[in-house]
Amino acid sequence: MSQQQSSKTAEAGAREGDRRRTILRAAIDVFARKGYHGCRIADVAKEAGVAYGLVYHYFKNKDELLETVFDACWSGFFTRVQAISEGEGTLAQKLQRITDVVFEAFRVDPRAVKVLVVEVARSPVGRVNRQTAFSDTLKLCSDMLVRAQAAGELREDVDPRLSAMLLFGTIEMGFTSLVMGVVDTKDSDKLEQAKQQIASSFLQGVLTQEAVSEVSWKKEREKSATRPKVAKRS
Amino acid sequence: MSQQQSSKTAEAGAREGDRRRTILRAAIDVFARKGYHGCRIADVAKEAGVAYGLVYHYFKNKDELLETVFDACWSGFFTRVQAISEGEGTLAQKLQRITDVVFEAFRVDPRAVKVLVVEVARSPVGRVNRQTAFSDTLKLCSDMLVRAQAAGELREDVDPRLSAMLLFGTIEMGFTSLVMGVVDTKDSDKLEQAKQQIASSFLQGVLTQEAVSEVSWKKEREKSATRPKVAKRS
């Protein structure tokens, strides 16, 4: 079920000298399939169609390999998000673009995205790089939200850092919905709708206008001191 | 001959025969501290102050132990959420209550919550029980949202299932913010604010009223066919 191209027939996808990339690719796949702890070097080698030891020719050890996997998956995402967050446009537009990037990434390389989703955001006792990368991206989004707040786009009563986290949570769970099959990824219409909903859920919430008013009105009486700005909006 | 000093947390709850609970408790703590894969049976036994092999008297194997830990942590949560979702009140109130439950759980037993959030909910290749429990809860929330939609509380353009997922994502990331220290858990004011923000973020989104109008206005011209209901409501 696994080794289609074994030993001597492996030249198909690894001709020149980019075995390194072959191995990395294989690592991403195995990683996505089995997770960090379930991913054994032997599996990666087999998946890549190379000898066991060769993995160690290109990567110092398992950790470095998986670190590299992570970097490879994350860096592209980070760069794009950075460009968007620091570029022109309203917060809503940026959010839309970020969601686009995410969905495009999923379309192009669902495994890589799965690695990010499953392993990175919520890694048990994350490795250094991952933590850093996560923090960096958090900072990025946090800054974006701070600017939006200054521009009057983001509600005043919202903590940008926490909000950035919640943004991650929303997007990540959006992914997970794709990965887990909650959303039908074959139907591009459904996919598009899901994309819209993820962005708008974070931006505008899920309530109807009427329900929002109701909330605000009750809030005003119950805890008027806590969230004055929101109350204003009713 | 070697480890005599294993009775640290032992005397507390290991009186008559509820060693089982002692072990379970220890397992939760160790899982929370080291994660599933980083946790050895030996660690659990030591933490519980019992003999190595005793763990296997009460639990068939490591997986069953994890399963039980999960059930123990999850069942209480599920019951409460069920009561709330099927009880009286507006969607917003229910959401508020669910968030309350979550935060209360965190206050009472942060480790158990951490296990649920970090280890169980997003475990690679989830075990049967977990998947089921997760699906059950998803259904619960999904139904709640369907009812809310029927009552005109939930926007019509929202898919309840996906929305239930996003709710999970928001709440879960809210947790993670606590666990990771993004939110200061010592300051009960900050904690209260965070709680409010998590609920309101999901319910009403993060945009200001003005920004929402802007979005809707642009949306109308750009993609008028896609989300007519939302546009209408501005």
Next chain:
Amino acid sequence: MSQQQSSKTAEAGAREGDRRRTILRAAIDVFARKGYHGCRIADVAKEAGVAYGLVYHYFKNKDELLETVFDACWSGFFTRVQAISEGEGTLAQKLQRITDVVFEAFRVDPRAVKVLVVEVARSPVGRVNRQTAFSDTLKLCSDMLVRAQAAGELREDVDPRLSAMLLFGTIEMGFTSLVMGVVDTKDSDKLEQAKQQIASSFLQGVLTQEAVSEVSWKKEREKSATRPKVAKRS
């Protein structure tokens, strides 16, 4: 050729609970037979008739096992030599006793002695304990020689530290002669003679009285300044 008492028939020599000693014994044997680098944990386990993992139950790792092997072999020797060197008697008597101890040790446990000879004295980049143990014993002998010098037993022109080293060299090579079969270890007369020769070689040298005179006489004329004390003796 190796596993006489395999798997289930191994109770013979390892009944109660002193498996640890069984393993240590096996380690000594394998160590003596194959040396430090040639000695694999699998071999030790097989030799001891226990499971692979049990070795790690009793010893943290290979190094600790071999360190223990070394200590076990050396400590007895060190204690005896210490008692002798700090006890009563002339230097010659002490030397004789030390040689006796050495030969007795060889008679009782030739493998343990071989371990000491092959691995300890001349270990490549010796482990800490070994170096220390060696240094300690060197100090012991060195001190003994210093006292002998003060008592007029040891020649004045001899450096005690270097002399202690040479003593080691002589005794060690005496061992090696036994181990390598230069001396017939079956013939107890030959063995006794060898013992005498080793001690007397170090104490009185190998030259005849006449040859010694000759040397001293030539020395006097050639290098009179260098070794005046010796010259005196002609």
Next chain:
Amino acid sequence: MSQQQSSKTAEAGAREGDRRRTILRAAIDVFARKGYHGCRIADVAKEAGVAYGLVYHYFKNKDELLETVFDACWSGFFTRVQAISEGEGTLAQKLQRITDVVFEAFRVDPRAVKVLVVEVARSPVGRVNRQTAFSDTLKLCSDMLVRAQAAGELREDVDPRLSAMLLFGTIEMGFTSLVMGVVDTKDSDKLEQAKQQIASSFLQGVLTQEAVSEVSWKKEREKSATRPKVAKRS
């Protein structure tokens, strides 16, 4: 793509085609520094500044490399010792000369000497060549001692073969003293003294004349039968 900085000791002696010698030299150095088992082919190649695989052009395998290193180091020594032992002079003179050779060798190439002393002479499970070389040299010395005995220079009660071994032990431990720093190799006076002591220790022993008399006298009464010749000579 990784280790370009491998040309440290390279340019020196790797001109035309004597790469072989370069590699051999490098092997000696690495052996001396890390010992046989601690030395990887990669290390040797790096030290020599040549490609990994080239080592295998010149040497069949690691063992042959070691063998060659050994031969290269030993043959010179053997030839010189042979010339001395079969040449003119008293035993004492020959011994002195041999010690001179040894010390000179150490002065010229301490690493090579270290390899011989530490790695080769006492290797566990010696290779054929080494055993042979060692035996040859032993025979050489043994014969020399037999002739000396015939000439009345060597005591009658001494077994020449064992004595040759002890000579090795003494000289070898003399080396070791240099290598281990027991003797200060910077101070040429100390070095000279050490050389004298090594030779004289073997030839005349370490006891003073008085102590020797004492030994012989006691010996006579205690074990009169065992060593009559020695006793006679006092």
Next chain:
DNA sequence: CATGAATGAGAGTTCATTCAT
């Protein structure tokens, strides 16, 4: 000759699981 990528057999170590007491 030269190169260094590729191979794969070991060896050490861990740890879930079993079992005799």
Next chain:
DNA sequence: CATGAATGAACTCTCATTCAT
């Protein structure tokens, strides 16, 4: 029930050796 010694499969990492270029 309780204990912890015993087992051995699984996995990572190393490195001598080969081989295509």
